[in-house]
Amino acid sequence: MKQNPEREPGYVLGGRYRICRLIGRGGMSRVYMAEDLKLTGKIWAVKETAADKELMGAWRAEAEMLSSLNHPRLPRIVDFFDYSSEGHVYLVMDYIGGMTLEAYLQRNGEFMDSGKIISFALELLDVLSYLHNHKPPVIHRDLKPSNIMVTPERELRLVDFGTARNYSSGSSQDTVKLGTVGFAAPEQYGSGQSDARSDLYGLGALMLYLCTEGRFSEWTPAAEEAFRSGMPRDLVLIIRRLLKADPRERFQTAKEVMQELRQVSAPLTAGPAPATEAKYTGTRVIALLGASSGCGVTHMAIAIGHYLARQGGKVAVAELNSSSQSFSRIQVLLEGESTAGVDGSKQFYFEGVRYCRQTSTEEVITLLSGGFDFIVLDLGSGTDPEGLDEFLRADYPVIVGSAAEWKMPDLVMFARALSRYPQQRWSFCLPLATSDAARRLGKELSTSNVYTIPLHLDPFEPNEEMDDTLSTLFKDAVPGPRRKRLLFAPRRRR
Structure with a gap:
């Protein structure tokens, strides 16, 4: 499939969505920020994907499935249309501000302690539990850092569903082998059908990636040695179990992992951290x-x-x-x-x-x-x-x-x-x-x-x-005593 040239700012898609700029690309897809011409001031994210004309019906069914999802950590899918003559389909969804988890790690990686990593994992487990308990269950299959947004409020949003699929109990293997190498479970490449445990493998790969400052996403002796200092041993064991090649040896549900992580995090949040000599905390x-x-x-x-x-x-x-x-x-x-x-x-x-x-x-x-x-x-x-x-x-x-x-x-x-x-x-x-x-x-x-x-x-x-x-x-950034000053304080007259 050959993708058309990138849409220029000002181009109108579907007679309604005016392109502002390109905000992401990957594989056969692009994501644009677009202005709604009917709802003044409303901004959306529009995902453009190259697709065979024969598969347009399957894409419409996929869009209907995604539009049925309703969770605060997922963008709403509000519109779907295709340009069949060009071989492109378009999903219109909430625009999520912030940066990808990949960019966040580049910016803040050295300051991401075990508490922050566990907190991020629990947020993702919350949305995975929702997806896996959906009727029918939805399997994401691509939990990689570039598919996760960190909002300005430092909360996670799972934004890309390009490889998501409904779980079918009657199938022994995935029809299409998809997922990002290094973050996808082995069964996504021919050894079986992906299910909820495949997403848990992806979560383990993501946590390993964060715990090793972006160096590893697959379990190896070198990866185990690269764990950040001070990581709780129980957290390492949880990640190791999530990354088992055999799905039967992993945790079986998101709820199980949440319970284990909460036990690890409890001592970390039991009381104030001891005073240290460090004056600043991160950039x-x-x-x-x-x-x-x-x-x-x-x-x-x-x-x-x-x-x-x-x-x-x-x-x-x-x-x-x-x-x-x-x-x-x-x-x-x-x-x-x-x-x-x-x-x-x-x-x-x-x-x-x-x-x-x-x-x-x-x-x-x-x-x-x-x-x-x-x-x-x-x-x-x-x-x-x-x-x-x-x-x-x-x-x-x-x-x-x-x-x-x-x-x-x-x-x-x-x-x-x-x-x-x-x-x-x-x-x-x-x-x-x-x-x-x-x-x-x-x-x-x-x-x-x-x-x-x-x-x-x-x-x-x-x-x-x-x-x-x-x-x-900057009272929260610079420690030390200060004289009290009210907002709106008048200047002293000279």
Whole structure:
């Protein structure tokens, strides 16, 4: 089967779904983000799959099966149609924001302890139990990291059902051998029919993958030696049993595995962890997005970076704008025009902060494995798709906007344009704003996370008022005593 060229932004599928951009691909499928032309502002994920014309009926039956599922960790299937002449079928489903578990591991892998891995496994077992007890039972057959989304709230969603099938008690083997090598059970390749125990094998492979920082998904002596230090022995034994080649030697139901994992996790959550000397827990990403041009995003990104560095953190500040010259000018001032960047490097240091100019999203992933306590992303203004993705998955998403009377409506409109995304963790920062302006904005947007930003002429240098504001804004990230400061606090008059 030959797949058609990728659909361009603006193309309308099914007379209703306008393509925004491609968000994923694999095998003979692509997934697009699409805007609903009938439901204004509604965004969907549309999966396009190449299929033989003779199998269109089977695809329709599969779509009907998927649309009957109803679980909070599964996307809803809301529409199905085909372009028979082109040999393509389309599933329209909920758009799930966040990142794949594969990307999450790349970003946070070294900080995923046994408690987090067990928590993720229990979330997946919850949805597997639902699928396996469905009438008829549904077997997913492809529990790989790229098929699982981690939402901005750090919850899992199982998103790809390209290999799912109903279990048939009258069949001895799978009709079609499908599944990802390394994560699929042996019976999916000819030794028998896949059933609930096949998904449990896939879960074991996924847990092994997480426990070995992405190095292994199949049980070998090398894999056992690669387990992260501190992993409970009982957890290792559970994973080993899940990965038995013979399905009869595995756990038989998702419920059994849930009971075993809860026993392992009970001591881990019985009380507070003992105090340690560690000051930070993992890399925290702070993303700043401007509601309009010239509102001070870069100035604030620099101020935040140097504030966090003064608190003892290892900090990188990255400029995600290929056309911006701000960091280039800083590098020239520091190194001189004749030597700045002559080695081809787009990175330089100043007062303990690493600056990364004109950074791509791929380079951000590299930074995430660089041992930084904080990465501050200067996303500029607007809603560039890549920048918006980084903003939505940041630990601290911050919108910077002007408090001027004639520009405040721009900020309100900007926030409302993004209202389809969860905003509980968002903060709004207003440089040189009065407390009255902050209160008005908070009331308009129904949020208390509005901060006034004081006059701070030199973002590289400490400023008492600015430090007070940032200590409140990042109170969960930087340990240590702080003076109390109310939101909407007015600036001191000079």
